[in-house]
Amino acid sequence: MYPFCYLNGExxxxxxxxxxxxxxxxxxxxxxxxxxxxxxxxxxLLDDHLDRFTQSAKEMQIEIPVTVDEIKAIIDExxxxxxxxxxxxxxxxxxxxxxxGFSVSTPNFFILVEQLHKYPDHVxxxxxxxxxxxxxxxxxHIKTTNYIIPILMQKYAxxxxxxxxxxxxxxxxxETTRSNxxxxxxxxxxxxxxxxxxxxxxxxxxxxxxxxFEIEERPISTKEIxxxxxxxxxxxxxxxxxxxxxxxxxxxxGKVGTNTRFLQELFEKHVNEF
Amino acid sequence: MYPFCYLNGExxxxxxxxxxxxxxxxxxxxxxxxxxxxxxxxxxLLDDHLDRFTQSAKEMQIEIPVTVDEIKAIIDExxxxxxxxxxxxxxxxxxxxxxxGFSVSTPNFFILVEQLHKYPDHVxxxxxxxxxxxxxxxxxHIKTTNYIIPILMQKYAxxxxxxxxxxxxxxxxxETTRSNxxxxxxxxxxxxxxxxxxxxxxxxxxxxxxxxFEIEERPISTKEIxxxxxxxxxxxxxxxxxxxxxxxxxxxxGKVGTNTRFLQELFEKHVNEF
Numbered sequence: 001m002y003p004f005c006y007l008n009g010e011x012x013x014x015x016x017x018x019x020x021x022x023x024x025x026x027x028x029x030x031x032x033x034x035x036x037x038x039x040x041x042x043x044x045l046l047d048d049h050l051d052r053f054t055q056s057a058k059e060m061q062i063e064i065p066v067t068v069d070e071i072k073a074i075i076d077e078x079x080x081x082x083x084x085x086x087x088x089x090x091x092x093x094x095x096x097x098x099x100x101g102f103s104v105s106t107p108n109f110f111i112l113v114e115q116l117h118k119y120p121d122h123v124x125x126x127x128x129x130x131x132x133x134x135x136x137x138x139x140x141h142i143k144t145t146n147y148i149i150p151i152l153m154q155k156y157a158x159x160x161x162x163x164x165x166x167x168x169x170x171x172x173x174x175e176t177t178r179s180n181x182x183x184x185x186x187x188x189x190x191x192x193x194x195x196x197x198x199x200x201x202x203x204x205x206x207x208x209x210x211x212x213f214e215i216e217e218r219p220i221s222t223k224e225i226x227x228x229x230x231x232x233x234x235x236x237x238x239x240x241x242x243x244x245x246x247x248x249x250x251x252x253x254g255k256v257g258t259n260t261r262f263l264q265e266l267f268e269k270h271v272n273e274f
Numbered sequence: 275m276y277p278f279c280y281l282n283g284e285x286x287x288x289x290x291x292x293x294x295x296x297x298x299x300x301x302x303x304x305x306x307x308x309x310x311x312x313x314x315x316x317x318x319l320l321d322d323h324l325d326r327f328t329q330s331a332k333e334m335q336i337e338i339p340v341t342v343d344e345i346k347a348i349i350d351e352x353x354x355x356x357x358x359x360x361x362x363x364x365x366x367x368x369x370x371x372x373x374x375g376f377s378v379s380t381p382n383f384f385i386l387v388e389q390l391h392k393y394p395d396h397v398x399x400x401x402x403x404x405x406x407x408x409x410x411x412x413x414x415h416i417k418t419t420n421y422i423i424p425i426l427m428q429k430y431a432x433x434x435x436x437x438x439x440x441x442x443x444x445x446x447x448x449e450t451t452r453s454n455x456x457x458x459x460x461x462x463x464x465x466x467x468x469x470x471x472x473x474x475x476x477x478x479x480x481x482x483x484x485x486x487f488e489i490e491e492r493p494i495s496t497k498e499i500x501x502x503x504x505x506x507x508x509x510x511x512x513x514x515x516x517x518x519x520x521x522x523x524x525x526x527x528g529k530v531g532t533n534t535r536f537l538q539e540l541f542e543k544h545v546n547e548f
Contacts, residue, residue, distance in 0.1 A: 001296065018292035019300065021384055022275065026293065027366065028421040029303030060426065092301065095425065101388065102425060110295055114375070138412070138423060146420050147302040149412060151369065151376060152334065 002082040002113035006074050008065075011081060014112065022101070023108055025094025030104070031145040032056035033092040036200070037116055037236050039274040041084055043075060044236075048200040053091055056143045062093050062107050071111075078113050088114040088237070092145070117237050124264065127242030127256045128163030130176060130233075131156065132222070136169040140195050150177035164233070166246060169195065173220045179233035179241070183220060184213075184259045186229060193217040201234045208266055213259065225249050230257025232264075239271070240264040276356040276387035280348050282339075285355060288386065296375070297382055299368025304378070305419040306330035307366040310474070311390055311510050313548040315358055317349060318510075322474040327365055330417045336367050336381050345385075352387050362388040362511070366419070391511050398538065401516030401530045402437030404450060404507075405430065406496070410443040414469050424451035438507070440520060443469065447494045453507035453515070457494060458487075458533045460503060467491040475508045482540055487533065499523050504531025506538075513545070514538040 005014040025031035034053035036043055043049075050068050057064050066074070075089060090112040098105035133156070135149055153165045164176040174195050175181055180202035182191040189209050191202065206215055231243035231251045240263050242256040251257075279288040299305035308327035310317055317323075324342050331338050340348070349363060364386040372379035407430070409423055427439045438450040448469050449455055454476035456465040463483050465476065480489055505517035505525045514537050516530040525531075 005295065007295070014295065017295050019295060021279065021281070021288065021291050021293060021366075021386060023300070024425070025303075026297070026300045026305070026368070027307070027364070027419060028425060029299075029305070029419045030422055030425050031300070031303070033301070060422075061429070090301070092295075094300070100391075102421075103428065104425065112295060117374075135412075138409075139426075144422055145301060145303045146422060147376075148304055148334075148418055148420060151298070151302060151304050151378065152413075154377065155335070 001115070002084060002087060004078060004081045005113060006078060006111040008109060011074070011077055017110065019108055020097055022097040023094050024096060024098065024105070025092070025108065025145060028095070028102070029146055030060070031092060031094035032060050032062065032143055033090060033145055034143055035088060035090050035236060037088045038079070038084065038086050039271040041079060041086065042274060043089065044271065044274060045200045045204055046072070046075070048203065052143060052198075052200065053093075057093050059139070059142045060144065061104050062095055064093060065107060065109050074111060078111060082113050084113065086116055088116050090114060094145075119238070119241075123163065123241055124239070125256075127244035129161060129245040130164055130166040130243055131160040131162035132168045132247055133165045134169060135167045136174065136195060137167070137197075140174075140197055143197055147177070153177070160247075163241070168222050171222055173222055173225075176233055179235040179238050181220070181243075182232050182234065183224065183228040184230035184257055187259065188214040188216060189259075190216045190218060190220060192220055194219065199234060201236055201239070205234050205240065205263065205267065208270065209263055212262070225251070230260045232260045240267045275389070276352075276358060276361060278352060278355045279387060280352060280385040282383060285348070285351055291384065293382055293384075294371055296371040297368050298370060298372070298379070299366070299382065299419060302369070302376070303420055304334070305366060305368035306334050306336065306417055307364060307419055308417055309362060309364050309510060311362045312353070312358065312360050313545040315353060315360065316548060317363065318545065318548060319474045319478055320346070320349070322477065326417060326472075326474065327367075331367055333413070333416045334369075334418070335378050336369055338367060339381060339383050348385060352385060356387050358387065360390055362390050364388060368419075393512070393515075397437065397515055398513070399530075401518035403435060403519035404438055404440040404517055405434040405436035406442045406521055407439045408443060409441045410448065410469055411441070411471075414448075414471055417471055421451070427451070434521075437515070442496050445496055447496055447499075450507055453509040453512050455494070455517075456506050456508065457498065457502040458504035458531055461533065462488040462490060463533075464490045464492060464494060466494055468493065473508055475510055475513070479508050479514065479537065479541065482544065483537060486536070499525070504534045506534045514541045
C-alpha cells in the first residue's frame with residue numbers, strides 16, 4: 001500500500017485512515033468499488049472506470065459525495081503525493097452508518113493506492129489453466145464489494161494448480177472471479193456479454209480487436225471448450241493472459257494461440273506508449 | 275448503539291472503535307457474524323448462537339481469536355459496563371488485512387451492543403404481509419455479512435407495503451431476508467430446512483412446538499400459499515410474527531391463525547420468564 005490515501009474529503013496517511021464499525025460496507029457488505037492501474041504513471045481507461053463506478057453507485061442507490069472531476073483531481077494529488085512508480089487505485093463507496101442499521105445513509109468514500117500485483121512472466125508467455133465452478137454472481141453487472149466466493153474458492157484453485165476460477169452457469173461459460181473470458185475460432189473473437197461484469201479492459205480489447213478480427217458477443221457454451229482454437233482472459237493487471245487449459249482439457253494443443261499473441265502484443269504496445 | 279464495544283482484545287468506547295480501510299470485511303465483504311438479544315438482560319439462546327458463529331467462521335476459514343468462554347466473559351462485561359436495558363449483540367469476524375489483499379489473514383473481531391429494534395404492536399397482533407422475490411442466497415447456510423439484496427430490496431418491500439421480502443427459488447418458499455418461514459396445516463407445523471440459514475429462534479420454536487404439534491421439515495412449494503391454514507416468521511427480534519398475506523394472496527381469511535397465536539403466547543411466556 002502506498003502511504004497516502006483519500007478518505008471522506010481528506011488526503012491522509014493510510015495508517016491513520018480508519019472507518020467506524022457501524023459502516024454498512026463492513027457490517028452488511030454493502031459497497032461498490034472500482035479498480036484501475038497506471039501506465040507511465042497515468043491512470044489507464046480512467047473515464048471508463050469512473051463511468052462504471054458511477055453506474056455501480058447508482059444501481060446500489062448510494063450517492064457519490066464528490067463529482068467525477070473532483071475524483072480526478074484527488075487521483076492526481078494521490079499520484080503526486082505518493083510519488084508512485086506505477087500503482088493500482090481502489091475507489092470504494094459504502095452505505096455509511098444509518099441510525100436504523102439497515103438503510104443507505106451518508107456514504108463513506110475512500111481511495112487506496114496500491115502496489116501493483118506482479119504476475120510471473122510465464123503467466124503471459126506460457127498461459128494459464130482455469131478451473132471451472134458453477135456460479136452465477138448476484139447483480140453480476142454491478143461491481144459490488146462481495147468477493148466471498150472468489151476468496152473462498154482460492155484454495156480449490158490452488159489445489160487444481162489453476163490460475164483462477166472460471167464461473168460456469170447452466171451450460172455457459174461466464175467470467176473468472178476477476179477477469180473476462182474470450183475465445184477465438186479462427187479469426188473470430190467471441191466473448192459473453194450477459195450475466196457478467198463488463199470489464200473496462202474487455203471493452204478496450206474489443207475495440208482494439210475490431211480492426212483485425214470478427215467480433216461476436218454471445219453466450220459461450222461449456223461444450224465449446226473442446227472446439228475453440230484459442231482462449232484468453234482480460235483484466236486491469238492480467239491484461240491479455242492466454243488460457244491453455246480448462247479443468248482437464250487443453251485448449252487445442254495447449255500452446256498459446258497466434259491470434260491471442262497478436263492481441264497481447266498489440267495491447268502491450270498500446271500501454272507502453274500510453 | 276450502546277457506548278461500549280469490544281474490538282480485538284479491548285472493551286473501548288464505540289466512538290473510538292475503528293477499523294483499517296484494508297480489512298477484507300470492508301474491501302471484499304468477507305465476514306461472518308451472529309446476532310442475539312437479551313431477555314431480562316440475559317443473552318437468549320447464547321450457546322446456540324455461538325455454535326452457529328463458530329460454524330460460520332469455520333466454513334469461511336477464519337479463525338476466531340478467542341475461545342467461546344472468552345466470548346461469554348466479554349459479553350458479560352459488555353452487559354455490565356453498558357448498563358443495558360435489554361440489548362442486541364452483534365458479533366462480527368472479518369478476514370483482516372492480508373499483504374496480498376485477497377487471502378484470509380489475522381482477523382478483526384468485534385462485538386457491538388445495539389438498542390433493540392422495536393416493531394409496532396400491530397405487527398404481532400394483526401400480522402404482516404410479505405412480498406416474494408426469486409432469490410437463492412449463495413452459501414445460504416452460513417451467516418455471512420452479505421446483505422446486499424435485503425438492503426437493495428427494502429424499497430420494493432416498502433412499495434408493496436410488505437414487512438419483509440420472502441425469498442422463493444424454483445417453485446419453493448425459502449426464508450425472508452432475516453427470518454425463517456413456517457406454515458400450519460391444521461395441527462401440523464411445516465418449515466423448510468434446505469437452502470436457508472437455520473435460525474436459532476427457528477430451532478427453539480420447533481422444540482417448543484413439538485410438544486403440541488406434528489412437525490414436518492420439508493420444502494414448501496409456492497403453490498401451497500393458497501392451501502395453508504396459517505403462516506408466520508421467526509427471528510431474534512421478530513420472535514413469532516404472524517403472516518396474513520403474501521403478495522396479493524391472503525392466508526385463509528387474512529386473520530392471525532389460532533395455532534400461530536398459541537405458539538406466540540408460548541414463546542412470550544417463555545422469554546418473559548427467562
